[in-house]
Amino acid sequence: MESKLEREVHHLKVYAVVSTxxxxxxxxxxxxxxxxxxxxxxxxxxxxxxxxxxxxxxxLVISDTERMxxxxxxxxxxxxxxxxxxxxxxxxxxxxxxxxMGFGSExxxxxxxxxxxxxxxxxxxxxxxxxxxxxxxxGKRTAGLRVWDRADVPLDELYAKFGELKGAExxxxxxxxxxxxxxxxxxxxxxxxxxxxASLVLSDTKGKPRLTVAVDADxxxxxxxxxxxxxxxxxxxxxDSSKK
Numbered sequence: 557m558e559s560k561l562e563r564e565v566h567h568l569k570v571y572a573v574v575s576t577x578x579x580x581x582x583x584x585x586x587x588x589x590x591x592x593x594x595x596x597x598x599x600x601x602x603x604x605x606x607x608x609x610x611x612x613x614x615x616l617v618i619s620d621t622e623r624m625x626x627x628x629x630x631x632x633x634x635x636x637x638x639x640x641x642x643x644x645x646x647x648x649x650x651x652x653x654x655x656x657m658g659f660g661s662e663x664x665x666x667x668x669x670x671x672x673x674x675x676x677x678x679x680x681x682x683x684x685x686x687x688x689x690x691x692x693x694x695g696k697r698t699a700g701l702r703v704w705d706r707a708d709v710p711l712d713e714l715y716a717k718f719g720e721l722k723g724a725e726x727x728x729x730x731x732x733x734x735x736x737x738x739x740x741x742x743x744x745x746x747x748x749x750x751x752x753x754a755s756l757v758l759s760d761t762k763g764k765p766r767l768t769v770a771v772d773a774d775x776x777x778x779x780x781x782x783x784x785x786x787x788x789x790x791x792x793x794x795x796d797s798s799k800k
Contacts, residue, residue, distance in 0.1 A: 700747015706740035
């Protein structure tokens with residue numbers, strides 16, 4: 557027969573086990589609830605933020621220059637043709653880049669500077685289709701809305717035709733694609749040009765301006781029709797040459 561002391565020890569053991577299990581359960585439940593709550597920060601320093609779906613698919617990246625990821629087209633990382641800037645990138649339903657925002661500036665020792673910023677939206681499987689841009693080359697400023705006409709061929713397939721080439725061979729391959737209309741071209745610009753004119757420029761499928769509507773720095777309005785070689789064929793108000 558168990559003694560009174562043995563029964564008390566047994567009860568203490570049962571109590572300890574049950575208490576431990578209940579405490580562990582409450583701790584796990586509390587952690588689960590806390591993990592779903594919002595966390596508030598007064599200020600944080602961060603080099604990159606990834607916004608992802610529960611599946612892990614990337615939706616948005618906010619990053620400094622060093623950690624900015626390469627462009628993704630058809631699931632392939634594209635080699636950068638220039639320096640990447642700090643900003644953010646958007647990703648579509650299949651995880652490809654679909655636009656973004658970037659900005660940066662550079663000042664030389666002599667005081668001259670270059671600055672730029674852009675907010676872009678990409679065509680599916682291609683490069684930017686519409687964007688708001690600002691560029692400043694030591695006071696020569698351009699700012700406005702641009703629209704591009706892009707090819708139906710995916711960007712990664714086009715890049716494969718010249719991406720590994722260098723020098724004159726690379727330039728020749730790109731020119732061939734341009735002449736074939738495979739690269740696409742700027743079609744619309746609405747904004748301010750370095751000559752301080754407010755301008756609307758409409759271009760053909762090869763990117764050559766064919767119609768401009770402008771108000772120059774002195775407030776003079778002008779409409780110009782151009783041929784494929786950039787020669788004015790008619791202007792409003794008419795000039796002596798356009799009257800002929």
